Amino acid sequence: MDRWVQSACVLCSNGCGCDIAVKDGRIVGVRGRADDIVNRGRLGPKGLHGSWQAHGKDRLTTPLIRRNGELRETDWDTAMTTIVRRSQDLLAESGPLSHGFYTSGQLFLEEYYTLGVIGKAGLGTPHMDGNTRLCTATAAAALKETFGSDGQPACHADIDLCDALFLFGHNMAATQTVMWARVLDRVKGPGRPRLVVVDPRRTPTAEAADVHLAPLPGTNLALLNGLVRAVIEHGWLDREYVDRHTLGFEELKATVEPYTPEHVAGICRISPADLMRAAEIFGTSERVLSTVLQGFYQSHQATAASCQVNNLHLLRGQIGGPGSGVLQMNGQPTAQNTRECGADGDLPGFRNWDNPEHVEELARLWNVDPLTIPHWAPPTHAMQIWRYAEQGSIRFLWISATNPAVSLPELGRIREILRREDLFVVAQDAFRTETTELADVVLPAALWGEKQGTFTNLSRVVHLSEQAVAPPAGARSDLDIFLDYAHRMGFRDRDGDPLIKWKDAEGAFDAWRECSRGRPCDYSELSYERLRGGSGIPWGGERLYADGVFPTDADYCEDYGHDLLTGASTTPADYRARRPDGRAFLKAAEYTPAQEQPDDEYPFLCTTGRSVYHFHTRTKTSRAPELQKAAPDPWVELSAGDATGLGLSDGDVVRVESARGFVEVPVRIGRCRDGVVFLPFHYGFQAANELTPTEWDPVSKQPLFKISTVRIRRV
Amino acid sequence: MHLATYLGLLHTSLGTLADAFREVAKGHGDEPDVERTCEVLASRIDAQAEKLSPIVDRYGEHRETEPERLHTAEFEQTRTGGVGLLRDLQDLYALSSFTDITWTVVGQAAQGLRDKELMDVVSACEQDTARQLAWLKTRIKQSAPQALIVAKG
Numbered sequence: 059m060d061r062w063v064q065s066a067c068v069l070c071s072n073g074c075g076c077d078i079a080v081k082d083g084r085i086v087g088v089r090g091r092a093d094d095i096v097n098r099g100r101l102g103p104k105g106l107h108g109s110w111q112a113h114g115k116d117r118l119t120t121p122l123i124r125r126n127g128e129l130r131e132t133d134w135d136t137a138m139t140t141i142v143r144r145s146q147d148l149l150a151e152s153g154p155l156s157h158g159f160y161t162s163g164q165l166f167l168e169e170y171y172t173l174g175v176i177g178k179a180g181l182g183t184p185h186m187d188g189n190t191r192l193c194t195a196t197a198a199a200a201l202k203e204t205f206g207s208d209g210q211p212a213c214h215a216d217i218d219l220c221d222a223l224f225l226f227g228h229n230m231a232a233t234q235t236v237m238w239a240r241v242l243d244r245v246k247g248p249g250r251p252r253l254v255v256v257d258p259r260r261t262p263t264a265e266a267a268d269v270h271l272a273p274l275p276g277t278n279l280a281l282l283n284g285l286v287r288a289v290i291e292h293g294w295l296d297r298e299y300v301d302r303h304t305l306g307f308e309e310l311k312a313t314v315e316p317y318t319p320e321h322v323a324g325i326c327r328i329s330p331a332d333l334m335r336a337a338e339i340f341g342t343s344e345r346v347l348s349t350v351l352q353g354f355y356q357s358h359q360a361t362a363a364s365c366q367v368n369n370l371h372l373l374r375g376q377i378g379g380p381g382s383g384v385l386q387m388n389g390q391p392t393a394q395n396t397r398e399c400g401a402d403g404d405l406p407g408f409r410n411w412d413n414p415e416h417v418e419e420l421a422r423l424w425n426v427d428p429l430t431i432p433h434w435a436p437p438t439h440a441m442q443i444w445r446y447a448e449q450g451s452i453r454f455l456w457i458s459a460t461n462p463a464v465s466l467p468e469l470g471r472i473r474e475i476l477r478r479e480d481l482f483v484v485a486q487d488a489f490r491t492e493t494t495e496l497a498d499v500v501l502p503a504a505l506w507g508e509k510q511g512t513f514t515n516l517s518r519v520v521h522l523s524e525q526a527v528a529p530p531a532g533a534r535s536d537l538d539i540f541l542d543y544a545h546r547m548g549f550r551d552r553d554g555d556p557l558i559k560w561k562d563a564e565g566a567f568d569a570w571r572e573c574s575r576g577r578p579c580d581y582s583e584l585s586y587e588r589l590r591g592g593s594g595i596p597w598g599g600e601r602l603y604a605d606g607v608f609p610t611d612a613d614y615c616e617d618y619g620h621d622l623l624t625g626a627s628t629t630p631a632d633y634r635a636r637r638p639d640g641r642a643f644l645k646a647a648e649y650t651p652a653q654e655q656p657d658d659e660y661p662f663l664c665t666t667g668r669s670v671y672h673f674h675t676r677t678k679t680s681r682a683p684e685l686q687k688a689a690p691d692p693w694v695e696l697s698a699g700d701a702t703g704l705g706l707s708d709g710d711v712v713r714v715e716s717a718r719g720f721v722e723v724p725v726r727i728g729r730c731r732d733g734v735v736f737l738p739f740h741y742g743f744q745a746a747n748e749l750t751p752t753e754w755d756p757v758s759k760q761p762l763f764k765i766s767t768v769r770i771r772r773v
Numbered sequence: 774m775h776l777a778t779y780l781g782l783l784h785t786s787l788g789t790l791a792d793a794f795r796e797v798a799k800g801h802g803d804e805p806d807v808e809r810t811c812e813v814l815a816s817r818i819d820a821q822a823e824k825l826s827p828i829v830d831r832y833g834e835h836r837e838t839e840p841e842r843l844h845t846a847e848f849e850q851t852r853t854g855g856v857g858l859l860r861d862l863q864d865l866y867a868l869s870s871f872t873d874i875t876w877t878v879v880g881q882a883a884q885g886l887r888d889k890e891l892m893d894v895v896s897a898c899e900q901d902t903a904r905q906l907a908w909l910k911t912r913i914k915q916s917a918p919q920a921l922i923v924a925k926g
Contacts, residue, residue: 152922152923153922153923155918155919155922155923156923184918434914434918435911435914435915435918436915438915442915445803445804446919449854449855449924449925450925451855451919451923451924451925452923621904621907621908623813623904624810624813624814624904624907624908625806625810625908625911626904626907626908626910626911627907627910627911628907629907650813653809653812751805752805753805753806753809754805754806756806756809756810759806
């Protein structure tokens with residue numbers, strides 16, 4: 059071992075501080091950083107094995123280009139010239155709306171910001187989003203709807219300080235193992251907090267709970283409406299806080315009024331007594347911490363259900379204090395930065411696309427005409443970008459650091475889109491994936507540890523990840539690739555100077571600091587220098603909103619909000635008329651049944667999710683022997699009752715089939731409630747997303763991975 | 774009294790509107806958000822009609838002369854493609870605007886008659902109609918540039 063290089067882990071949203079061990083110019087291991095506030099030295103299985111073991115295997119080291127239907131090796135200049143020519147031809151022919159960008163939750167802040175400026179001020183296309191749409195779009199949406207802006211109110215230390223912990227649709231033991239270890243410190247230690255878990259499966263997380271609520275997939279909002287009603291009904295609320303710091307109490311109360319325990323129990327198929335026990339724990343604990351994740355985000359009425367979690371905290375004034383708050387979780391390690399930097403469907407710096415002054419600010423900062431920056435409607439969400447590509451109006455799609463041919467819903471459709479003759483697809487990745495195989499140009503990218511940059515975790519903690527080793531010869535950092543494209547395209551500002559004025563990661567970070575100055579995610583006090591040594595540092599301080607003042611002021615807020623039932627935008631005039639002035643919104647919606655309901659043909663509800671051993675589509679984790687060995691193949695989980703009903707035993711291979719596609723996988727018995735089956739989503743073969751529907755939440759536009767109806771038969 | 778005529782008109786136009794939303798949902802299944810939201814809104818319009826029913830009964834669905842001139846245009850077949858979607862949403866917007874102003878007219882009469890029951894129905898339904906219009910406008914604004922500038926067919 060020659061040296062340790064400071065970094066943080068990119069294999070889940072926890073973002074554990076770590077050091078990379080380097081020997082003879084290669085990465086040979088990692089260790090946790092003991093003084094980091096996020097993980098205190100711990101690392102999880104994915105971080106320990108998956109973060110670095112893939113680096114030397116199967117790497118893309120030369121660009122590929124499609125010739126006569128085959129991907130052939132080429133050189134960088136040919137690849138980039140081809141991309142730029144296609145881009146310029148399309149701009150001349152039909153303008154910037156022909157271009158779409160689909161990025162990731164895996165790149166660094168500097169790369170997202172650079173991409174954001176290229177798209178928004180260079181090309182001027184609104185069609186930019188990331189796979190963060192699949193994982194954290196609802197977190198961002200729920201925070202914006204309630205508090206006026208994105209930004210996690212709570213922090214990791216709140217796990218140590220809470221009296222009650224609520225995990226809403228969050229299988230933490232599988233998704234954030236180090237965070238779960240911190241919970242276990244409490245659950246197995248003195249002064250145990252009460253734990254409530256909402257999940258249709260009896261996961262190890264649920265087994266640790268005092269109350270496990272297992273609502274039928276698609277009924278989260280009914281459950282939450284019931285919890286909110288119970289808290290109000292029993293007077294477990296801080297009326298003074300509600301009066302001073304919130305808007306909309308009477309509407310909220312009226313909306314949840316019909317959701318009696320019995321009514322909710324009937325919809326969700328849970329016991330009314332369990333519901334009341336959970337409500338009582340929420341209503342009577344002194345310090346409540348809640349986390350929310352995919353079980354809510356990827357399900358029916360996602361934003362409305364997640365906003366109800368915010369509402370529970372507001373009703374009790376449990377926000378911003380030690381041990382009391384909410385974490386609308388992220389899934390991926392750098393998802394927060396996709397949202398902050400404008401590489402997804404947002405403007406950089408949590409700016410409001412519907413506020414002309416915010417657009418002016420960006421135009422001044424970038425020295426471009428404000429009309430260049432698309433702001434006539436919300437930036438286009440991923441599912442709509444794919445739809446435009448399907449319809450042939452987007453003809454240039456640049457995919458970076460993600461594998462949509464495995465991760466998007468209804469894969470048969472996605473493959474057809476990627477194969478379209480009139481769609482030019484650029485895929486930028488470290489490995490060949492199911493997606494690169496369908497691209498027109500493939501660009502080999504450097505991985506974490508092979509480049510420098512920063513990223514921000516689920517509790518706003520910013521880490522600097524230094525370059526530990528050189529990328530394999532032929533691979534380039536995503537930042538260098540974007541900078542090369544910008545240079546070749548000749549993007550200029552109003553004075554004729556290059557639009558992008560930085561040449562490296564630190565330059566990009568400094569430009570971002572200026573962009574974020576004065577906004578809720580203000581990085582102006584942070585620098586590479588400050589981030590070196592010690593712990594990662596949160597923007598905005600340890601917790602947000604301790605003073606009960608929220609970023610809802612009409613001139614400051616990130617969004618004017620939506621109707622939670624339909625996603626209709628609130629107009630600027632209507633928003634101002636409510637005079638939020640720092641008060642949070644208690645928003646709610648009625649429960650409506652999900653579109654997919656079990657019937658004779660498809661009698662089971664299928665939900666998809668994660669394994670503790672894999673991350674996303676396994677591009678890294680399948681190349682780490684320990685992880686691959688632990689979970690090499692996909693499977694389907696059934697309840698014991700359903701397995702008996704179908705005459706199935708453990709290991710029997712079955713076909714699980716929806717109206718859209720099927721997989722053939724072995725059966726595992728247990729975990730699920732009756733009527734519900736589970737598929738892990740990571741695998742590119744027998745892929746769960748062959749089955750999932752093209753449907754999304756009306757507000758966050760997050761696809762509904764957690765609810766498709768299926769039938770099962772032995773193969 | 775013409776209120777009864779107007780209540781009849783409103784009742785019929787709610788039926789037309791709900792049918793139109795369902796028609797658009799059916800015709801645009803490839804736009805899942807449009808399909809889903811139109812279905813949700815259609816069922817809420819059914820609920821509006823249901824709320825109105827007892828009042829229509831109370832005043833009697835009595836029509837004065839020239840009823841045909843008070844009829845709303847029926848929604849015809851859905852169109853296809855980006856521009857087709859835009860036009861269908863615009864048609865919904867027009868139909869929805871018509872019921873919106875009709876609720877306003879009926880609401881004014883309700884106040885003149887001090888009919889509290891009708892006033893409450895109008896107030897709830899006006900909010901619901903505002904939601905329809907807001908959603909349609911949001912979706913139309915989102916679709917328009919792509920449909921008019923780059924869409925094919």
